[in-house]
Amino acid sequence: MQIKIEEDLIMLDLCGQANEDILSQMADNLCHCGYVKESYKPAVIAREKVFATGLPTGSYGVAIPHTDIVHVNKPTICIARLKHDVDFVIMGEESETVAVKLLFMLAMNEQHAQLNVLQKLMGLLQDNEALTYLATEDDKSKIKAFIIDKLNLEGGE
Amino acid sequence: MAKKVVLVACGTGIATSTVVSDAVDKLAKENKIAVEIIQCKMMEVPSYQDRADLLVTTTVAGKDYPFPVINARSFLTGIGLDKVKNEILEELKK
Numbered sequence: 001m002q003i004k005i006e007e008d009l010i011m012l013d014l015c016g017q018a019n020e021d022i023l024s025q026m027a028d029n030l031c032h033c034g035y036v037k038e039s040y041k042p043a044v045i046a047r048e049k050v051f052a053t054g055l056p057t058g059s060y061g062v063a064i065p066h067t068d069i070v071h072v073n074k075p076t077i078c079i080a081r082l083k084h085d086v087d088f089v090i091m092g093e094e095s096e097t098v099a100v101k102l103l104f105m106l107a108m109n110e111q112h113a114q115l116n117v118l119q120k121l122m123g124l125l126q127d128n129e130a131l132t133y134l135a136t137e138d139d140k141s142k143i144k145a146f147i148i149d150k151l152n153l154e155g156g157e
Numbered sequence: 158m159a160k161k162v163v164l165v166a167c168g169t170g171i172a173t174s175t176v177v178s179d180a181v182d183k184l185a186k187e188n189k190i191a192v193e194i195i196q197c198k199m200m201e202v203p204s205y206q207d208r209a210d211l212l213v214t215t216t217v218a219g220k221d222y223p224f225p226v227i228n229a230r231s232f233l234t235g236i237g238l239d240k241v242k243n244e245i246l247e248e249l250k251k
Contacts, residue, residue, distance in 0.1 A: 051168025051199070051216045055234050066172050091173070091215050092228045108171050118176045126235035 001109060002154055003075045003117055005147050007140040008033055011080040019088050019100075020045055023065055026078050026105045035078075035107045040071035044105070054088030054098040059128040060135050061098040063088045064121070066106035075114070077121075078105040079147065081135060102134055120151045160191045161210040161249050165229070170198035173215040177229045181213055184242055190249045211248045 009029060016022040027041035044067040053064045085099035104121060108114070124130050130150060137143050147153070163181060167174035178196045185192040195205055199216050202209075209224050215233065218226045225248055231241040 047168055055230065056236065057234055058236070064172065066169060068169050069171060090230070091233070092217060092230045094217055106172055111171060115175050115179055118172055119179070122176055122233045125233065 001075050003077065003114060003151070005077060005079075005144050005151075005153060006033065007144050009035075009076060009078040010140045010143050011078070012138065012140065013083040014080045015083045016086060019048065019063075019086050022080065022082065022086055022103065023048060023105070026065075026080055026103065030076070030078050030105065030107055033076075035072065035074050035076045037071050037073060040067060040107070043067040043071050048088070052089035052091055052093065054090045054100055055125060056090060056098045057125050057128070057131060059131045060101040061085065061088070062125050062131070063098075063100045063103045064106060065103065066108060069109050069111060072107045072109040074107070075109050076107050077147070077151075078107070079103070079134070079143070080105070102131065117151050117153065124150050160193050162193045162195065162205075162208050163249075164202055164205055164209045164212045164214075165194055165196050166199045166202050166212060166214045166216070168199055168216050170196060170201070173229075173233060177213060177215060177232045180232045181229075181245060184245060185249060188246060188249070190246075192249060211245070213245060
C-alpha cells in the first residue's frame with residue numbers, strides 16, 4: 001500500500017516535557033486522521049521504552065518511533081519538529097540519550113515494510129542539509145512536497 | 158566454506174531490520190561471500206540460536222548469545238559505517 005503524507009500529519013513546534021508526551025500527541029494525531037487504531041498509542045509508547053529509536057545524526061537528533069503492524073490501518077509517516085529538544089534513548093543503547101529535534105513516527109502495515117521508502121528515509125537522516133531544511137522551514141505544504149520528493153512517494157490524494 | 162547464517166533483528170522486525178538486512182546482503186555480495194540472512198524480531202532470536210553465526214541488530218541484545226553481536230545503528234545514521242561494515246566482514250570471513 002502506498003504511503004501517504006498529509007499536511008495534518010506535519011506537526012511544527014510541538015511542545016512536550018518528556019518523550020512519552022511527544023509520542024502521545026503524535027499518536028493521537030495519527031489516530032484522529034484514521035491511519036492507526038487506538039491501540040497504536042499505548043503500543044508505540046511501550047515499544048519506545050523497550051526498543052528505543054533515538055538516532056544521533058550529523059546535525060539534529062532524530063527519533064523514528066514505530067510499533068507492530070496490527071495497530072496500523074493505512075501506512076503513513078507523521079513528522080514532528082519539537083519547539084524544545086526532548087531526550088530519547090539512543091537505538092541499541094541501554095540508557096544513553098540524544099536530544100531530539102525531529103521525529104518521524106512510522107505507521108507501517110506490512111511486515112518487512114517498504115524497503116525503498118525506509119532506505120530513502122535513512123538517507124534523509126544522513127543528509128544534514130535536508131535535516132536543516134526540516135528544522136527551519138515553516139510552510140507545511142513545502143515540507144510535505146519536500147518529503148514526497150525525498151522519499152520518492154506519490155503525491156497526496 | 159559453509160554459508161554463514163546472519164540474523165538481522167530489530168524490535169518489531171519491520172523497519173530498521175529491513176534496511177539493515179538489505180545492506181548486509183549487499184555487503185556480502187560485494188565481497189562475494191555467501192550468506193543466509195534471516196530478518197526477525199529481537200524476541201525471535203533465541204529460536205535461531207542453534208543455526209546462527211552472527212547477530213546484527215539495531216536494538217539492545219539483552220543477553221549473551223553463543224555468536225557475536227554487532228550493533229547496526231550505523232546503517233541508519235551513516236556514522237561509523239565503515240567500521241561496522243569491517244566488523245561484519247571479519248566475522249563473515251572467519
